[in-house]
Amino acid sequence: MALKSFIDVGPASHFPIQNLPFGVFRPDGGSPARPGVAIGDQVLDLSAVASAGLFAGPALAGSDCFHQPNLNKFLALGRPAWREARATLQKILSSTEPVLRDNAELRKKSLFPMDKVEMVLPIAIGDYTDFFSSMHHAKNCGTMFRGPQNPIPQNWFHLPIAYHGRASSIVISGTNIFRPRGQGYPSGDSPPYFGPSLKLDFELEMAAVVGPGNELGKPVDVNNAADHIFGLVLMNDWSARDIQAWEYVPLGPFLGKSFGTTISPWIVTLEALEAFACEAPKQEPKPLPYLAEKVSNNYDISLEVQIKPAGQKDSCTVTKSNFKNLYWTVTQQVAHHTINGCNLRPGDILGTGTISGPEPESLGCLLELTWNGQKPLSLNGTPRKFLEDGDEVTITGLCKGDGYTVGFGTCSGKVVPAPQ
C-alpha cells in the first residue's frame, strides 16, 4: 500500500508525503523565517519539529540547522542528514503514526496553511552558475545569432558550457520584475539604442541546489557528484535579448540577465525524484573520462510555461517541455565545474540553461518560440513577440507517479515598468 499522510492530500496536489520539498517561510509578516516542508496545502515548521525533539537520529539530534533563516546549514550536512530528515518526516506525517497526528498542541504550533504563509528565498546563494545544456536551445540560438551553417559551436559537444550569473538579483517566486533599461545595437551610424528593453524574454530553466561543497583545488568525481546536490527548483532566467545581443561579445551575457532571476520556493530533493529517474541522452562524441558517468541519469519532469497578460482573466500555455531534454546531466555539470579546482559551497545554484525540446511547441523562451519576434504567438488572441508590461509568467513542473504527483509548485513573476 502506498505511503499516506494523516493530512489530506488530493491526487493532483504537488506535495504528497512522497515529495516533502524543503523551503523557508514566515508564518506571518513579523515572525522570523524558518525552514519548512510542504505537505498537501500545509507547511510543516521544521523549527517546531526540532524543538519538539523529533529529529532524534545521529545526524540531526542536537543540530540547530532548522533554527536558521535559510537551509544552508542543513545542506552542508550532506546526504546522511537529508535521508534522516526525510525518514523522520515521512514517519511523523504518516497516517499510522500518532506522534504528530494525535498531538493537537504540536499540530497547532507546527502546521500552517500554505496560502497564509510568506515564502522567502530558501538559501543564501553564494554563487550562481548558469549552464547551456539543451542542445535544441543551443542550436536555435546559434542559428539565429551566428547563422545556420554551424549553429552549435564545436566545444559544446565536449563540455557543458556555462557562465556565472548574478547572485544578488535572484528573487523568490511572486516578486515583480522591473523591465531593465540598457543599450541595444545601434542602427547604422547612430549611437546605440538606449531605453527600456524592447525584447524582454523568459527562460524556462531548472536549477540544482548544491549541498556539501568541495575544497578549492579538489575536483568532485562525476560518480560522486550526486552527493553534492540537494535538489532542484524551477527557475526563470529573465533575459533582455536586445541588451544581451549588443553586450555579449566577447565576455558573455551580463546586464541582459542580471536584472532578475526567479526561483520557486520549494526545493524538491533528489530522493523524492529518484522514482522519476530516466536514462540521459546518448552522448556522441563520447565525453572525456572526467565526464564519463557509470550511470547517466536525467529526470522525467514535465514543464510548462503560462503567460497571463495584464487585464486578461486566463493564462495561456506557451510551451511544454521536459527536464529530460537536457543533453548534459546535473552530475556532469558538477564534475565539469570543479575539474579546474573551483570550489562549490552549500547553497550555490547551477542553472540548467533554457530547457527546449525538439518540437516547436517545446521551446523554452520567446526568442525561440517567436523566432526572435518574427512569428508572434497568439495569447488567447493577443499577439506577443516579447514580454509586455503586466505579463505574468508562470512555470510549473511535476512528475506523475502511480496515484500521486511529485511537483515543484510554481515559479512566477510579473513584468512591471522600470521605475522612473
Place this chain on the structure above:
Amino acid sequence: MALKSFIDVGPASHFPIQNLPFGVFRPDGGSPARPGVAIGDQVLDLSAVASAGLFAGPALAGSDCFHQPNLNKFLALGRPAWREARATLQKILSSTEPVLRDNAELRKKSLFPMDKVEMVLPIAIGDYTDFFSSMHHAKNCGTMFRGPQNPIPQNWFHLPIAYHGRASSIVISGTNIFRPRGQGYPSGDSPPYFGPSLKLDFELEMAAVVGPGNELGKPVDVNNAADHIFGLVLMNDWSARDIQAWEYVPLGPFLGKSFGTTISPWIVTLEALEAFACEAPKQEPKPLPYLAEKVSNNYDISLEVQIKPAGQKDSCTVTKSNFKNLYWTVTQQVAHHTINGCNLRPGDILGTGTISGPEPESLGCLLELTWNGQKPLSLNGTPRKFLEDGDEVTITGLCKGDGYTVGFGTCSGKVVPAPQ
C-alpha cells in the same frame, strides 16, 4: 606641516597616517578575526579602539561594526561613517594626541606588529564582477584572438564590458594557487586536450570594493557612484589561457578564471586616494548620458608585477603599469552595472580587468607580454612563456605623495601543481 603619527613610519612605508587602509586580521592563529588599519609596520585593532570608546561620533558610537569578522557592516554604513572613522583614527594616531600615544595598556591591547598577524579576506564577497576597461588590453587580446582587422569590438567604446567571475575562489594574498586542469583546443580531429593548463597566466588588476548597495530596480547615478565605493585593492585574476580559449564562445570565460583570484589584504579608501586623482582619458565617441560624468577621474597609482621562479633568490620585474591607463572609470562601471536595475551589495567587488598601458613594458599579463607564448620573457636568464609551478607572482601598487607614499602593499601568490 604634514600630518605625522607617533608611530614611526619611514618615507618608503606604504602605510603612513595619510593612508590608513582597512583590513581584517587575527593577532594569532587561534583568535577571532577583527578589523584593523595599517600604520607603518603595525596593525591597529579597531575592535580594541571601539571597545575603548574612541569611536564617539554620531555615525559610529554604539555600532558593533568593528566587532565583526569582516568589514561588510562598516561598508554598508557609507561615507559619513568612513569619514568619521578616518578622522578619529588620524587623530588618535597623530604625534600630538596623547589618548593612545600615552596609554601603554591600550597600545599593548590594540597595536600588533604587521609581520606577526595573519591577514584574512577583509570582506564577505557576494558577487564579483570583472570589467575589461583597458583599451590596450582589449586591443591586444582582440588582435591575438580575432585578428588585427577589427581588434576592438564595436560595443567596447560604448559600454564598459564586464562579466561575472567566481566569488567562492577569491583568496587572500599569500594563498597558493593550484594549477588548474581542464580542456584545451583539440588539434585536428583528436579529442580536446585534457590535463594541467599549459598556459597559466597572471592578470594585473585592481578592484573596487562596494560600500552601500542599491535596491533592485534602482540604478545608481554616475555622479553619485563614488559614494557606493569604499576603496580599492590589488587583484591578480589568474587565468588559464588554453582553457579560456576553448570554452569562452559564446558565453564568456568560466573555468579559465574560476580556479582562483587573489586580492591584497588592505583596502585603500577613496579618501586616501583623493590626493592622487587625475583626469580620466577623453572618451570618443561621447558616452551615452547615463555614463557621462560631470568630473571623470582616474587615480595615479603605479603598478608593478614581479615573478620569482622556484629556487631563484631574486624576483624579476616583468611589467610596470598604472591605474590611470583605464579608459572606463570605476564610477562609470558602477553606473553601467546598475543601469538595468541590478543590485550591488556591500562587499561586492568590481575588477578593472587587466591594466595594460600603451608601452610594451606596461602590458598586464603574460599573454600580452609574450604575445601568446611566441616571444618568451627572460627572468634573470630563465625563459618564461607562461607561469611554471613554483613561480611566485607579486603585484605592488603605490601613489607617491610629497614626502610620503600611499601604498597598497602587495598581492602575491605562488603556483603549485594540481593535487593528484
